[in-house]
Amino acid sequence: MRKSAIVIGFGAFFITMALLLKFYAFDKLAVIPIDQNSQQVAVDNNAYIFDAGSLKFYHTTLTTTIGAVGQKEQSQQFGHNSVIFSKWQYSSIPQTKTAQTAFTEKFAVNRHTGKVIPWSGDSENGKAIEHTGYTVKFPFGTQKTTYPYWDVSIERSMQMKYAGTDTIDGLTVYRFEGTVPRQPLVSSPAKEVPGFLFGGAQNSPGVKATYSYANDRTIWVEPETGAFIKVRENQQQWLTDVKTGKSVNVLKTSSVFNNATVTQNVHDYKGKAAQLKALKIAPWILGILGILLLIGGIVMALLLGRGAARSEAAESRADEPAATEESDDSDDDSDDETQGGGVADLLNRPEE
Secondary structure: OHHHHHHHHHHHHHHHHHHHHHHHHHHHHOOOOOOOEEEEEEEEEEEEEEEOOOOEEEEEEEEEEEEEEEEHHHHHHHOOOEEEEEEEEEEEOOOOOOOOEEEEEEEEEEOOOOEEEOOOOOEEOOEEOOOOOEOOOOOOOOOOOEEEEEEOOOOEEEEEEEEEEEEEOOEEEEEEEEEEEEEEOOOOOOEEEOHHHHOOOOOOOOEEEEEEEEEEEEEEEEOOOOEEEEEEEEEEEEEEEOOOOOEEEEEEEEEEEOHHHHHHHHHHHHHHHHHHHHHHHHHHHHHHHHHHHHHHHHHHHHHHHHHHHHHHHHHHHHHOOOOOOOOOHHHHHHHHHHHHHOHHHHHHOOOO
């Protein structure tokens, strides 16, 4: 019985560990750090761009830097299991010191899902806005499906659809692709630009023009953590003369995370992905093992109990006195007296 109790105890222990790993340990690990601080760099060595500062077109290297920093104090004050991010992005070329584009954002995301949640301080370039979808990562346990991803240029979410599974430096990643068809660039309102951009003379007067934008975006995501390992954007922008409707291309770039950024991302998230994967598998293994041990312990206890009962019954039967046959003397005497007429018959028999 003692052996069965030990087996049952181990079974209960493994089941308890399985439940703790699934419902406690996983949630502790699958969470965005409240003080998250990351920086990514994307480069296009053959970008075509119009620089508004010098009023020149360049074929040059365009470098885009993206940073995201968790605001610990604000996150703690807001609560809601959230982390509030300050995100910034700017692009530059070596020919000028002026940034080509620059954005700043603030938003709150759920620490477990990675999805944006409502927050009163939500803003873009200092303007109140309502972010939606995903911004800095996809959810833990990313699925082969479609996710809404926030596009800062159009100020709304666009759809990123699962398009395949790839390997980057030995790390398995899901590839998501999405397209923003040409449309007004909300982040850059209509402005006056030089008339020569639309075929006029160098000294022609300025004209009012609007920006439009299109983008083919690809994001490679580590599925366990939802982290963005690599991002590529094939982006174009146009200026369109409001009066004539004539357009001119002022940006054409295929920017992608540089090797240093990708290598660092793989290094940072490969270990975390392995831990999360183990935490998903371990509860099943421990749970099944625990159930088998419980069943085995119960069966063992029943078999041992039956064996003990049979042994006790056998010992009880062995202790009982052996049955003996009792002789009946009175019957024997009676038989002697009556057999052959008896002695009296012999005395009383007349002489022959």
